[in-house]
Amino acid sequence: MTRHLPLRGLGKLTWLEMKIFVREPMGLIGSVVIPVLMFLVLGRTFGPRLAEAASPTTVLLRTGLPVFVAVFIAISAVLSLVAIIAIYREGGILKRLRATPLSPVTILVTHVLVKLVLTAVTVLLMVLAGRRYYPAGADVPLLSFTAALLFSTWSILSIGFIIASLVRTARFAPPLGSLALYSMLPFCGLFVPIDALPPAMQAISRVIPLTYAVSLLSGIWRGDPWSAHGGDVAALLVVFGACTLIASRVFRWE
């Protein structure tokens, strides 16, 4: 008697989805090219000032810009996931895949893996480009930073699944996803330190997942050990657990 092998077909489907993603020019530009270009342009524009003494601009550029781009990469990955899930559902692709021994979990894990690989590739490109054009960052723990970004992306992807579950049509998925994710930016401590925010905004920033991602990414970029960010890691794990639980309840295949 044939039984379901757990995650059977995962490797093949993941490789296939990556090839398919690369064949789509717009997706590739939005998720990989634009973040890297943004990093380069901003870095080239403000880079020369980095040599100056510790002005607020320098701090922003030394840590803020890389973290901002990293967050942007994570959000792009999540938005791309939301769009793909919506398109796959609307086109009946999810339903077609469900009528095979492929388990639903495999399909979702595949897309998470594809987005994580994409995120890692984008960070790699950013670092390669940065080596040449961006004066800061030579002494940054890159492996740790990449790990922190993948971990943050993985956590935020679970929010993407909730959005993908709630939005009915493929046309509205990307704008609503953008609204949900980008509206977190002012509160996450990236542009204005959280301590400097008005109390009401501080309260908001404490409950949005992006705050913890930014705190973790900034810390690791500055060279903090992971142990200094146990709270951030725990918060992102809680976000993942809670969102995955909600998503599994409200997710629709067709």
Next chain:
Amino acid sequence: MADTPVVRVSGIRKAYGATVAVDDVSFTVQAGEIFGLIGPNGAGKTTTLECVEGLRRPDRGRIEVLGLDPIRDAGALQPRIGVQLQEAQLQKRIKVWEAVDLWAALYDTSIDGDRLLEQLGLSDKRDAWFMTLSGGQKQRLFIALALINAPELVFLDELTTGLDPQARRAIWDLVRGIRDRGQTVFLTTHLMEEAERLCDRVAIIEHGRIVDHDTPAGLVARHCPERTVTVTTAHDGAAARFAGLDSADTVRRDGERHTIRGRGDDLVTEVIHCLSEHRMRVTAFRTEEPTLEDVFLTLTGHSIRD
């Protein structure tokens, strides 16, 4: 085995909110046959099929497929069935061979994908993206995916909808080929011609209920025994002679054209016999047999196209 049911559906019901899509539906599908569930759009064909495939759970009733429960035993059943869904899509930029390759990897046993593509006339589209395929090519690819695991039972939902007549005929040949290799086919269609030419047995479904089921010929014989023979002849007194035939009910004359309606298989023989006996010179002769379309009209009071 000729009389082994591979699908046994007993009294299933499925409602979506207040809308009852399928109500008290029962039928069986025998091994080695092409079985068609036929009816107009919205009659409950796809809902019934998807319950049998294990994609939907009926509110009531029992379904047994190859002796298994399609939902509880999904893991054991899926390798033994092949599924083509209505209006399904694949990733736009997936290549034909990649789809076949992926599907093959999902099953313990699979047949040679390249040979399958060749049999389905898709060899030259091996490297084409899904989005570039024509409607007929997409359907042939979906048939390939449904057959890749050498299933005992193949489900085909509205297989030829939207295809031109030539592509449709090509698909019919493929479906007959599946049966001739010993696999059982369970299909749905709203095309009566398709059901008549393709299916060994059909069940007619209307408003979520099975109205009747039998072989196409059996249904026609039971519900539409009328035969019509149209003879064009200038022979004097032809109308009266036709009216005197045992099987003739009515004769209508329109100039030289005589339309003889009656019932039973003997009508045509009697007309031919009468023509030769009286040495009538005939310039045109046509017989009309009722079709499943007429059966549907008789059973439901309206045309399937309405």
